[in-house]
Amino acid sequence: MKSTEEILEILVQQFGEEHFTLGGGDIGEQWITISSALLADAAKFLRDDERTQLDFLMCLSGVHYPKEEELGVTYHTHSTVLRHKLTFKVRVPESKPNIPSLESVWKTADWHEREAYDMFGMTFDNHPNHTRILCPEDWEGHPLRKDYVQQDFYQGITTRE
């Protein structure tokens, strides 16, 4: 069992200080923000290193931060061997929303990333099947963005009541 701070220490040891920041709210859980350039390496390291062994990606959620004009992804992982959990995040600007895909690290990220793309419109680099999943392929916009405006018509049919 390791706390988020202890895992952060291991990461800093391995990759250097500048890529990680510890975050937390007034309530709830802490998280580590990882720079997008290092995300793929760090994730693989977290899965394989014997001190962390985060072999289970519980959840992957896209988030839109309209104030900062940023898109983000939150990853919730836990280790079935060592029984600790870790939340880490990555944030990228809306203008260049490229995030490395973690599909090759945890297979379950495949559909979760497609959903995040569908709902928020970030791009997951190296994703094997980067398509929408819940909305039709020709849908306009990304519904879970805070500034989303619903299209009036879809294939000639009204989307309003």
Add this chain to the structure above:
Amino acid sequence: MITDTDQNIEKKEMVINMGPQHPSTHGVLRLELVLNGEVITNVKPFIGYLHRCFEKYAEEVKDYSKVIPYTDRMDYVSAMNQEHGYVLGMERMLEIEVPERVEYIRVIVAELQRIASHLLGIGAFGLDLGAFTPFLYCFTEREKILDIFEKTSGARLLYNYMAVGGLMRDVHKDFKTETADFVKTFRPKIKELNDLLSYNQIFIDRTAKIGVLPEKVALNYAASGPVLRGSGVKWDLRKDDPYSIYDRFDFDIPVGSGEVGTLGDCWDRYIVRVREMEQSLRIIEQALDGMPDEGDVMEAIPKRIRPNEGELYVRTETPRGELGYYIVSDKSANPFRVKARAPSFVHLSMLPAISNGALIADMVAIVGSIDIVLGEVDR
């Protein structure tokens, strides 16, 4: 006899659609099967037909407690379990201490719901494979649970029963006796079900060694619930990451063992569900004994829900596996973000990994054995 012309037959892959309207896809799901003869070489699931923007609604309802009825509508056959996860998360955010009586009632209804959901899953699974009778037996029993729920909450399927900090109303006065009666009468029915379906040779022939999911693949795909346990992994959130008052009860975690075929096949996933029902009965019995008779179930419900800034991920064990809610609060009246991590969504994504090389008829068994509910997949 092979003639010249036969040898020159051009072998081509064929693509056929299973669904979206198909009785054994358990809802509106389309599977695109790439076939070589009758053997599946690739399968692509297409989902989204039931997408109702749960997460967008949650951000716009202007009240944290108004999200609860929507959680019901995700996995509509185990609504109690869906509510349980969400209210637990909110209580953790607001740091509310919930009365004992509420905790006990929640556990009892959650376990009853687990049995009801498994009965539907098992019955429909048999039905998919041509066993019509067990389905009716299962539904007779499920009906008894729904009757108890109807008396308690007023609804048969979508209850809106749990509230942040308590329950919408107290249970009806015969709740304890009726539930105890159900436990007593239901136990022998499990044996009946085993005789009728579980160890039926035709059923075993259709499910053993089909759709094998190895442990490593299951973990990498983040499988959970009966699907993960069917592959022999002893992992149950009620024991391994206890929430509510589950740490007080004595129960076992059934896992698959490859009893009639290979470890992690369709039969293993099926039998885990059957055995889990017995364990749920054990929990219900203990909870009925421990449940306080008096107490106000609404005393801890806050008038206004306005959590501080912060976020958490809460996960609970539903009949289908790990249901997670990622809730982010920005101190306003409605959640900044609610993401539901639905077990069926994850399980369906590994369909291509376990069904290559199977026959079309096996596809029906595989989809049935992972027991998906499309309402939860599409949200």
